[in-house]
Structures are given as structure tokens and as C-alpha cells.
Amino acid sequence: MAQKVSKDYWSKIMRGPPYYGDMLHPILKKNYGKWKYHEHVKPGVVKYVAESGDVLYTVKAAIPKILSVDTVRVLCDIADKYSDGYLKFTSRHAAQFLITDESKIDPLIDELESKGFPVGGTGKSFKPIIHTIGWNHCHTAIYDAPGLAKAISDELFEYWKKPDLPAKLKIALACCLNMCGAIHCSDIAIVGLHRTPPVVDDEIVSKFCEIPSTIAGCPTFALKPKVLGPGKRSIEVDPKKCMGCGNCYSVCPGMKIFNPKYDCLSIWVGGKIPDSKTPPKFSRLIIPYVPNNPPRWPEVTEIVKKIVDLWRKHARPDERIGEWIERIGWERFFKLAGLEFTEKHIDTYLFSVRDFRSSTQFKWE
Amino acid sequence: MAQKVSKDYWSKIMRGPPYYGDMLHPILKKNYGKWKYHEHVKPGVVKYVAESGDVLYTVKAAIPKILSVDTVRVLCDIADKYSDGYLKFTSRHAAQFLITDESKIDPLIDELESKGFPVGGTGKSFKPIIHTIGWNHCHTAIYDAPGLAKAISDELFEYWKKPDLPAKLKIALACCLNMCGAIHCSDIAIVGLHRTPPVVDDEIVSKFCEIPSTIAGCPTFALKPKVLGPGKRSIEVDPKKCMGCGNCYSVCPGMKIFNPKYDCLSIWVGGKIPDSKTPPKFSRLIIPYVPNNPPRWPEVTEIVKKIVDLWRKHARPDERIGEWIERIGWERFFKLAGLEFTEKHIDTYLFSVRDFRSSTQFKWE
Amino acid sequence: MSLELNIDELKKELEKKPWLIEELKKGPWPGFITEYERMAARKEITKRMMCQLELSYRNRTTLWKHGGAVTVKGYGGGVIGRYSMIPEIGPPSGSHTFRVNQPAGWFYKTDKLRAICEVWEKYGSGLMNLHGSTGDIILLGVDSPEVQECFENLLDVGYDLGGSGSVLRSLSCCKGPALCEWALIDTLDLYHDLTMTYQDYLHRPHWPYKFKIKISGCPNDCVAAKGRADLAVIGTWRDEIQIDQEEVRNYVKSGLDIEHIVKNCPTKAMSWDGNELKIDNKECVRCMYCINKMPKALKPGKDRGATLLLGGKATILHTAFIGWVIVPFMKIEKPYKELKELLEKMWDWWDEHGRYRERIGELVYRLGMNEFLRAVGLPAVPQMVWHPRNNPYIFWRPEELE
Amino acid sequence: MSLELNIDELKKELEKKPWLIEELKKGPWPGFITEYERMAARKEITKRMMCQLELSYRNRTTLWKHGGAVTVKGYGGGVIGRYSMIPEIGPPSGSHTFRVNQPAGWFYKTDKLRAICEVWEKYGSGLMNLHGSTGDIILLGVDSPEVQECFENLLDVGYDLGGSGSVLRSLSCCKGPALCEWALIDTLDLYHDLTMTYQDYLHRPHWPYKFKIKISGCPNDCVAAKGRADLAVIGTWRDEIQIDQEEVRNYVKSGLDIEHIVKNCPTKAMSWDGNELKIDNKECVRCMYCINKMPKALKPGKDRGATLLLGGKATILHTAFIGWVIVPFMKIEKPYKELKELLEKMWDWWDEHGRYRERIGELVYRLGMNEFLRAVGLPAVPQMVWHPRNNPYIFWRPEELE
Numbered sequence A, B: 001m002a003q004k005v006s007k008d009y010w011s012k013i014m015r016g017p018p019y020y021g022d023m024l025h026p027i028l029k030k031n032y033g034k035w036k037y038h039e040h041v042k043p044g045v046v047k048y049v050a051e052s053g054d055v056l057y058t059v060k061a062a063i064p065k066i067l068s069v070d071t072v073r074v075l076c077d078i079a080d081k082y083s084d085g086y087l088k089f090t091s092r093h094a095a096q097f098l099i100t101d102e103s104k105i106d107p108l109i110d111e112l113e114s115k116g117f118p119v120g121g122t123g124k125s126f127k128p129i130i131h132t133i134g135w136n137h138c139h140t141a142i143y144d145a146p147g148l149a150k151a152i153s154d155e156l157f158e159y160w161k162k163p164d165l166p167a168k169l170k171i172a173l174a175c176c177l178n179m180c181g182a183i184h185c186s187d188i189a190i191v192g193l194h195r196t197p198p199v200v201d202d203e204i205v206s207k208f209c210e211i212p213s214t215i216a217g218c219p220t221f222a223l224k225p226k227v228l229g230p231g232k233r234s235i236e237v238d239p240k241k242c243m244g245c246g247n248c249y250s251v252c253p254g255m256k257i258f259n260p261k262y263d264c265l266s267i268w269v270g271g272k273i274p275d276s277k278t279p280p281k282f283s284r285l286i287i288p289y290v291p292n293n294p295p296r297w298p299e300v301t302e303i304v305k306k307i308v309d310l311w312r313k314h315a316r317p318d319e320r321i322g323e324w325i326e327r328i329g330w331e332r333f334f335k336l337a338g339l340e341f342t343e344k345h346i347d348t349y350l351f352s353v354r355d356f357r358s359s360t361q362f363k364w365e
Numbered sequence C, D: 001m002s003l004e005l006n007i008d009e010l011k012k013e014l015e016k017k018p019w020l021i022e023e024l025k026k027g028p029w030p031g032f033i034t035e036y037e038r039m040a041a042r043k044e045i046t047k048r049m050m051c052q053l054e055l056s057y058r059n060r061t062t063l064w065k066h067g068g069a070v071t072v073k074g075y076g077g078g079v080i081g082r083y084s085m086i087p088e089i090g091p092p093s094g095s096h097t098f099r100v101n102q103p104a105g106w107f108y109k110t111d112k113l114r115a116i117c118e119v120w121e122k123y124g125s126g127l128m129n130l131h132g133s134t135g136d137i138i139l140l141g142v143d144s145p146e147v148q149e150c151f152e153n154l155l156d157v158g159y160d161l162g163g164s165g166s167v168l169r170s171l172s173c174c175k176g177p178a179l180c181e182w183a184l185i186d187t188l189d190l191y192h193d194l195t196m197t198y199q200d201y202l203h204r205p206h207w208p209y210k211f212k213i214k215i216s217g218c219p220n221d222c223v224a225a226k227g228r229a230d231l232a233v234i235g236t237w238r239d240e241i242q243i244d245q246e247e248v249r250n251y252v253k254s255g256l257d258i259e260h261i262v263k264n265c266p267t268k269a270m271s272w273d274g275n276e277l278k279i280d281n282k283e284c285v286r287c288m289y290c291i292n293k294m295p296k297a298l299k300p301g302k303d304r305g306a307t308l309l310l311g312g313k314a315t316i317l318h319t320a321f322i323g324w325v326i327v328p329f330m331k332i333e334k335p336y337k338e339l340k341e342l343l344e345k346m347w348d349w350w351d352e353h354g355r356y357r358e359r360i361g362e363l364v365y366r367l368g369m370n371e372f373l374r375a376v377g378l379p380a381v382p383q384m385v386w387h388p389r390n391n392p393y394i395f396w397r398p399e400e401l402e
Ligand code: SRM
Pocket: A038, A046, A060, A089, A090, A091, A092, A093, A094, A121, A122, A123, A127, A128, A130, A167, A168, A170, A185, A271, A272, A273, A274, A275, A276, A320, D105, D173, D174, D175, D176, D179, D180, D181, D182, D220, D221, D222, D223, D224, D292, D293
């Protein structure tokens, strides 16, 4: 780090992000805080009406989450052409164009579609998958979330285009138990899992790791110190107590948790975040093991499709997946979906008792 | 224990309780498992009709939980006179007489009432209080549950006689945190609390206690060993970590937890056990401190009466106290009841996070 | 005890009249002070217990000491040692408690009750609890020298002790088939059979802590088993609620608000068209509500058995637990082989792994339902949980990997 | 890693065509492989990243190494060190990540976006995440020697880094008043103000672990703050939902099933008599459902502010938490003094008591809400819990006893 820095460096840093006021389309500035209502015009297109009478249309397009600068420039070109040089990305990472001239909507859609950015995703539709970076760029990735996101999105593409699901469909993927993206409150979530304890690389542990904090960080007390020789220490794992969270690997590279042969994917359903009707809910485990099968994970996409179809068939209007399942009961859902229930579905951790059914109320199936 | 025992002693022990078959009124034996339905005849009286057409009336009378043999004999006399020498005690410790001859009902009621055993408690009424033994006979009692039970029952007497509450009313009292009687699922519960940490009597601890297990038994890790001298050990309390559960005193008499000046009563509401409509519920803290004010604890009886009146006024038919409160929300209940909410009402223990409101859904009051 | 006890001062307190406990003689509910008075008139121990009680009321504290081990020959439990802190005033050398095992469902023939009164008048204070919260007949206050003989006399009149300490505690059960149309299992027979089968576990301390079994004939749970039994056996059914439509209409005619009932069904399994009540039984969760409201018209189904819930207990130490489903349905038929086998497996596992003063529910919490289920050979089913787990902290056994 | 990496074999694998990742070019959804191809054509680092990705797909494992500390002068976070396990094939000497702080609400003028593309094409792989899950612009893959200069170029075009490590992470907020009729607070301004006020906390590791703030204009929570922000700021209102009855009738006329909506209200606060919609506002829990269904007819109230929730986080270590209410209502008005004071008190307390890698919600769990509330000076209110505690394990401070 003995690099040279430019003279005014210390006055330039800590400048913060670009000021949003400079990033807003003039119509947004004018009507800031004074929007009146919105209407769904057609898939991908929402009309906003301001108290001033001003009208704005948003057009939402799917983009890959990993983008080249080339593609970003294409999006900029389109924004220059149709939306006065302004655009927005949504919190689920779609691109949104802001159109003041209604007649530009269809040409914009044509151009977006022709360039490979399908328009859709408004209303009760399949939303862009929130996913993490996977093998593309992370050292703890069990599977490649961007790849699986692509495969699932292809599978559910029709629901991107047609907003006729019972409610919104929010899928999120995390390539390891760190669960970047906070996928734990998603309608459908897919998490990479380790099924074997870490293999300890004594060399690395003794040289590079803070042994006490690594040991203290294991939530199930599976670790204890091991003496290798005079002044040389490492860590010992009790495999029976390890549930593969990978926390030890996060803090110490010598705790080699990866095991491509046994690592797998798991599927979770029923989470949500809004308070609309029902409070936020966690996603719940439905399948603890699905093979890690790149490049397109057919086992996963098949299950996802099946759950979505089941939900479409059985849910009432406005029912998110979790709301539907809680109405019919998890026992019924497992039956309907033909899923196997095992001991792995029962919580064994900190708050487990509150998940146990302290009641004789249940359905037989 | 070097006492002599009778010759046939070893063949007599382990005989178990009296055989219930010998304890049943002949009409119960005859219609065993073949009862058809029941009807409420009037307060305290229920009519049972068997498939055979047989009819039986039960008459329910309040009795003290602590009884002298004299009074038990009085009850036996009454049973001999009216119910063929048979009687039953209920799971909440009322006496029940089994009448086959309808014309005996009123004379029986008259006799019971005149002897001081008021008839009532059927249907949607105030049920006998479940309570523990208190100062009468327990070494960990903070207050006298039998005494308070009497005081509250006097206060609520009208609801014993008239079954016109929104639903059943089940009150339970425990004189210490051991909560004998499992009062944690009662409509209203009153528990004795310690508010100060134990004072350690080093003499007793060092002589009579198993120090490691006493220390290990403290749920909040408030205890650690203390060396008094060579071979002489005791225990040290961290007062900040102690929440007065009394578990250390249960296993070691030297951990003197009693403090009549500061020990107090606490009030809990909203529990239930049946699965009818809603699953079983825990009682929840509403008042952490009420003074321990024998002989009649006026502060407690007043609050209990107030809650019952509030419930009568606001609940819908068939709503137990907890069901009513959960419908309107605890914030509304606190407001209606004019109760103060404090940090003490928020769980700080093992499963606390699951009690925290992870939602923006709440009422302002 | 931060209280310093001065016997002379305490004696003086007793001279101040009226006594505080006399206040408890007022009011319409039957009180217990007159019960003391009755026995105090002829029993010294009871008089002393009463003096001590008055002093507790005056000083706002218990005056009983931490109990010592008091037992009868051959038993580990059933008697609770009790000594006064003020033997100069209270019982001088012991005022122990007998827990006497009650007959199933607390049904009595009067001669049996009179018999226990006889014994208790002779040996003890003459005061008893009918019944204790666990269910026993609680005899309060017997002096140390009388314990063994009193017990033998109890045996002679047909009684035996109940449980105390780290044993199987006295069971309890609702009146069930003896006097309830909803009893879905024979609560009384199961109570008696288990009690007799496990006499040894009941009387001789074996375990890490106490174990309680309570049996209710239906989900109304009239012995509150779900909240306070390590194993709750709750009658239930698997088929359809039996409906007598004519009687439904009669209820409605006589003013029953049936819409209110239909609305309160937790799974909205009912519908009423003004003439007929329909129940969608596969949606019904057998909560009993509709049946409770119309006992003449509705009856539980015919394919009967029990749901078993594990882990109910009071608040010490891991907070109170309400029992949770471990077996959604088990046929409960004599000689109750399946249930007994399960109990024994559970006890073995708990006995092996449980810590000192750890209830079985707390052990399941500590080691996990997975360990428990595997140890006792029960299949995991969704009925055991409100919802599946929300964290990925899953255990895998090596043999599961392939 | 139980995988043994043999570079020669891996190289051979790459010769086998077609590559697996090409499969991901199929299908209608826009894919990312072509993005690689575009940049790989002119950037060596990207070509190498792509080769490595293909090998990950073949071997079903990541090929990135545990990151080392890579930073820019004066900052503690914002860059994530990334090295290849197979530098012979993948990036030879580093492929680090820049987290670049996004403008509030992810609104852009195209020139600003083009500017960052410029810099990134020059110094990095040319691949980016628009955006990362926390909200930053994620620039993927820059070689070690370029880090500092690349950063300075980013500064020059008006960007700055976001957070990584044990710091305040980049905030996020919904579009709010810029483009939503339901925004009850000025999400964008609050975002920007807090970000600027706390630049030091954002860039310089201070704390036991990360801290995230997310801001949503209403309870719909379009940035999913409740589930993943240590502090979630959620717009709400205290008075009455504004109803335009004419528009309600219009919705009904055009086919809206209003009975369905009335029935779905969680507190049954609505009623519809065929002509007028009534809302009992004191029963309303502001869930947004009815408003969501009829944006033309219903509007949130006028007395606006925010509910604050604490503790949202993912699963490591104490399982996932959804944030819980710590302030039911706070006015959110510039200069946000009340909120900032609270934040600072929270941070101080957490900083003092938090363990290594302990999120603030976990600390509250460990020490108790009572400790937290007292430390930050917030009053306990019933809105903080679903229901009061069920165990008697209450702490008393000596001064409370009298
Ligand atoms: C653009 C965006 C905000 C942003 O600043 O980026 C946004 C925009 C809108 N949201 Fe949202 N939401 C956005 C992410 C979210 C999220 C966050 C997420 O998905 O990770 C949530 C909470 C997560 C969840 O649902 O579990 C969210 C929950 C809602 C809800 C509640 C839905 C529900 O099922 O209860 C509504 C109300 C509704 O749609 O009825 C809503 C409504 C809306 C409205 C109608 C608000 C408005 O008047 O503009 C906008 C949608 C029009 C449409 O149908 O496309 N928005 N919305 C985000 C678009 C993401 C995307 O690309 O799809």
C-alpha cells in the first residue's frame, strides 16, 4: 500500500454517492412527493398520475444481474432515446424507463425486446430473482447463483410476461449459508448447503488463523483446540456436532468446508416481507437436498415450477405462497406437493421449541 | 429408618391406588363408554343421558382445597344420603355428587348450601381456583396461595353461581416460581416473585450443598465458586445476573432467596389449555409487582375483578380472556385496563426474539 | 432468610387477637381456617401448624424449612420431609407430607374415603388436600416417628403412595368413559394400567428428574395435560364427525346462533345452509368447538385413538413448555403395548442423556428432535411442527450422504 | 477443499467443447455469459475469469480463494480482496471487488452511468453487478496494482465506495416520493443525509460487525428492510386513511371484489354497505392491503412518520431475525436529529458490549431488550412485542425496589 496518491486525494475521498437530486428525471423532481395514484397499463407498464395532472409511464425490463459495460451503455442509449437520459434500477435489479410521451411506449418495448431485455414483471407476476454472485466471484459459493437464476427465470418466463399469478412471486438464491440477499423471507428460496464438517488444514490454521475466536464462533460448540507441537496449535472438529454452517471457514481459511461431492442445494418456501394482510414471514425448508447440477440444475427448476403451478391452482387471489400454505396447513402442502417430510425439517436450533406444534390441531394430511 | 415393618409388608407395598372400577357408581359402570349427551339444567347441575336412556345428574359444590377429615366425612354423609355412597372430585378439586333421582336435586343443593358448600361452577362460570399450598406447608412459598384463593373466590363468587361469563374463567395461583399447578396456561394467574438475589449463607452452603450442581443449575450463570479457606468452599452471586428464579435455593438451602420485604406477587393473563377454536396459550405478564398483603391481598383481588369485568364487557361469546385480548391486541388491552407497560413485560430469556413484534402491524393504543 | 426469628417475640405476636387468618373466615366461599380449627381442637400438631400459619401471615414469609429426606421402607418417594423453622411453636419434630395415589378420575366410594380419614386422624394432622395439583390425595403433617406406621395403615385400607422426587409421578386422567360422551379413549383404564405396570418407576427414584403422564379423553383436555405433562395422551379421532341434522335444527330452533359457530371454526370447515350443517372433515382439525356447542347433535368420529404430546412442564428452568405432538395418532387398546414400548424407549433415552434436573422436553430441546425421534424410532411428520424449520443448520449423518 | 487441483488437467478440460456455461445462453431470460464474452474479447482478466467460471461449472466448486485485505488509502472497507485458486488459468494476481455506493433509489442520469463504465472498462474486467444485494454498484474483478488508481478515477467521476467489513454498510431506500404516491417519508433525502453524515462510519471499520440501514416509504417495504436491515425505517401514519368514496364505487363498478378485500383486512376494520366504505381507523394496523388494492380511492393518512425496527439480519449465527419494533412512531424531518441521536446511542452501546461478529440484534437477544432500551433511552411500549413475556424471569434493579 505504499502507492502514491494524487495531491487532492484527501479532499476528494468521503464524497459519498452521487446526489440523487441530480439523477431524477425533471418530471419526478416537479412532482416529488405529489404523486396521486398509479394504474397497470399492460405487462411491464405502469402509469403514474400526479396531483398536478402530469402523467408518467414506467416500463420495466429484465436485465442480467452481471452486466458488461457494453450492455450498460446499450441501456443508456435506450434511455437517451426514450426517457430523456434518465433511468432507474429497481430494488430487485430490473431496469426501469421513465416515459412521459405515451406514444413512445410501444417503440421502447420493441427496442428493449429486440435487444434481449424482455419487458414485464409488474403486478402479480414473477419478479426478478434476487441472487448472489456464486462461482463468478465468491470464495464461499457452493453453487452458482447467477447460473441457477438464469435457469429458473427461463422456466418461469411466462409469468414475467403475464401478471396473472395469485400474487407476486419473489424468488431468491444464496450460494451459501451466509445468505447474502437475505433470502430468508422469500416466496421461494434456494440455499447452498454443506453436508460434511470442515476438513482442518493444520498448516493453514496454525499459521493464519485466530484460533480462539474461530472456536468461539462455532454456534454448536463443535470445535476445540488441538496441540500440534510446541507452540503450534490447530483446531479439532467434533463431526457429530457440526451442522456445516461454514462460519469457521468464514473466519479461518484452514477450516476447509467445501466438499463438491456432498455439498448440495436446499429449497425453502413461504416467506414474505410486506405487512400487507399478514406480517412478514420466514421461508421454511421443504427440501433439504437437491443435487448441485450445473449448468442448469434441472432438478431444482422442475421443483420450482411444480410449486408455482400448485400455488396457481390452489391459492385464493392475493395469497402469497406462504399465506396460502398457512391457510391450508403445512401437512396439507407436503401432501399436495408430494414432498417427503423428515427429521431435517424440524428445527434443532436456538428457538426450536417455538416451532413445535403445541396443540392437537392438525390435519391428517 | 431402622423401624420394624410388619411381616407381610413387602407383599403389601406397590399395590397402587384403589381400583377405579370399585369406585364407580353402578349407573356409571352400566353406561361406561355409552353416554350420549349432556345438558345444563341449572347452575351447578348437569344432566347426562346415556344411550340406554339412563339419566344422571351431577351436582357440583365448592369445597376448600385444604380439608379436615371431619369435613371429608360430612361430604361422605351427604353422598351416602343422596348419591348412593359415591362421589367424585373434579380435576379442579370441586366435589361432584351423582344423582339418579331428579327429585333429590333440590334437597341436595339445600343441604350442600346450608353446610357451606355452595353449588355452581358449571358452564361459562368461574371455576375453582387451582392453587398450591403456600405458607400452609411449603418451604419455598412467597405468599399463601390458599389464602389468596379464598379471597379471590369470595370476590368472584357471583360468577360461580351464575354461568353467564363470555366463557369459562380459570384462575390459578402459585406461591413461587416453581409454579406447581402449571398455572402458566390459565386465564388469570398469580405468581409469587423474588426481586432480590439470594443471600449466601456460607456455613450452610459449605456444609450441606453440592456446589457444582448448584452453580450449574443457575439459568443465567449468576453463580461462581468462592473459596472460604482450605477445603472450604461456598458460592458467590453476581446480583446483576440474578433474576430471582429460586432454583439455587431449591437445590441448596444456603442460598437464602427469601426476602419478605421485597418479595411480591405478579399477575398474568390470557392462558388456556383446550384446543377449542384456538390452540393452547400461555398466560402473559400484565403486572410484575403487587404487594404481598395478607390476609386478603386487596390489591390483587381488585385487579382480578377489574380484568374480569373488562372481559365481560368487551369479549364476544365463547371468547376466553386470551382469545379476546389477542383479537383486540395487547396494546389495546393495556390501554383499556389502564395498565402500565414496562421493560419488565418484554421477555429477556431463551426464546425472547420470537415474542418481538417483527411487523409494522400494531394499533396506536 | 433475612428475617431474624425471635421465638419470644413470635409468641407474643400470637397473643395479639384477633388473628389475621381469621379474616379468611369471612365471605361466601368455603374457607380452610375452620378446617384447621376443627382439627386443632383435638390434635396438637394441627394446633401448632395453625400457630405457625398465623405467624407466616404476620411476617409475610414461610416458616417451613428446606425439607430433609423422609421415606418409607422400600420406597424412594411419596413422602416430602417438612420441618418447622420454629419448632418451639410449630410442629416440633416434623410435619411431613404424604402423597397418596388417587383412584383414576378421582371417583370414590364413601367407605374408601372414610377409611383414609380414619388413618389420617390417627397418625397425622387430620388435614388433607383433596387433591394436590398433580392429583394425589395430599396428607399434610405427620410427625417423623409415625411415618412408617401410618403408611402401613394406608396400605391396609387399600391405598398406596404417589410419586415425589425424580420418579414417575402419579398420573391423572379425566372422567372419560365413566361420565363423558366425548371420551375417545378409556382414560381410566389406561391410567390404572400404566400406574400398575410402572409401580417401580413410581416409587423408586431412577431418573434425571420427574416425569408426568396425564390422560384426557378428548382435546378439551379436562386434566390440562398439554401444559403440564411430560407425556400428554389426548383422545382424538380420524374419521368423520357424526351429525344428527334433526338435532342441529332443534338447537337452531331453540335459539342457538349457528352462524357464530360456523364462523368460529378455526379452519372454516363448516357450512350451514339454513337446513343442513355440512362439515368438510378433511379440513377439520378436531378442535371440539362445534361439538362442545351442540353435544346432542354432533359427536366425534368412530375411528378413535390418541394424539401424544411430549414436553409439557412448568417454568423451571427453560421456561414453561406446552407439550408438542410426537405421535399424531395411536390406537389406545389394552394392553397398551405400543404406548408402553414408546414410553420405555423414551425413558431409556432420557435416563441415558438427561442431566440432573433436566425434564425430557428440555433434553429434546438441547439435543434436538432429530436425536429424540431416531432414539425412540418415531417417524418425523409435519404434524409435529407449526411449520418446518427456517434455518439451514441441518445435521447430516455420514450414512445419509450417498 | 477436498478437491485436488491439477492445472494441466484443468487446462485440458477447457479444451473440451462446448463449454458447460454456454448452456446458459439458451432461453428467453437475459443471460450473463454473453456479458463475459463481450468483455473477454478485449480484456485478459475477463477471459481468465471466464475460464475459471467454466472450470467451476465442471468441478462443481468455487475456485476463488479466501480473500486477503485489499484497501484504498484512508479507507478500511469498500474493496473485497479476491484471488484465484488457479492463478495459472484464472486472474493471476487478484480480481478484487469494488463496492461503489449507489445514488439513492438507484436513479441515474445516463451520463453518470456512462462515466463509471468508462473507468471500469479502463481498470477492471468491465463486468459489474447492477446492483448488489445491499444496493451497491458492484465492480467485479480488478487486479491488485490498479486498485488505488481505479478508485481515484471513480472519485473523479463523482462516485465513492460503499461499505464492507465491520462498518456501516451502504444504505438503501425505495423510490419513495420521487415516484410513489404512498411514500410517507422522504426516503431519498433521508438516505442521502444519513450516508453523508456517517461517511466516517461507512468507510472506517469501527464496530463489532456490520450495520445495515434500509428505508422504505411505507409498510409494503419495497427494499425488504424488515428482513435484512439492522435498522429498518418504515414510513407510516397515525391518523385516518383518506377515502374517496366516489373512486371506491368506480372500482366496484369496474369489477373489483370489494367483499374479498373487506374480508382480508387483518383486523376487520373495514365495512362496505354497497355504497360506502367505512374504515374504523383505531382498529386499522396500517398493513396497506386495502390501499394497495385501490390506489385511486384510498390514501394513507396525513400525520406521517416512521416505525423503526431493529435487528433484521440473515441466518449467521443466531438464525435469521426479522426486525422488531423499537419505535412505533417517529417524525422523520430534516435534519433528522431524533433519528441520528438514537442511531448514535445504539452504536455506542453495541460498540461497547458487542462481541466480535455479533450483530446488534444478537446483542439485544443476549443482553435483553431491557438493557437495550435503557441504554438508548427508549420507553418500553406494547407495540414492541406480539405479547408480553410468559416467564417470571424478571430483572429488578436495586433502585426499583422501594
Ligand atoms: C420498483 C420497486 C421499488 C424500487 O424503488 O425499486 C417497487 C415498486 C412498486 N411496488 Fe414494491 N417495488 C419494489 C420492490 C418490492 C419489494 C422488495 C423485493 O421484492 O425484494 C417488496 C417486498 C418484498 C416482498 O414482496 O416480499 C415489495 C412489496 C410491494 C407490495 C406488497 C406486495 C404483497 O405481496 O403484499 C406492493 C403492493 C402491491 O403490489 O399490491 C408494492 C407496490 C409497489 C408499487 C405499486 C408502488 C408504486 O405505487 O409505485 C410499485 C410497483 C408497480 C409494479 O407493479 O411494478 N410493493 N416491492 C421495486 C421493484 C422490484 C422489482 O424489480 O420487481
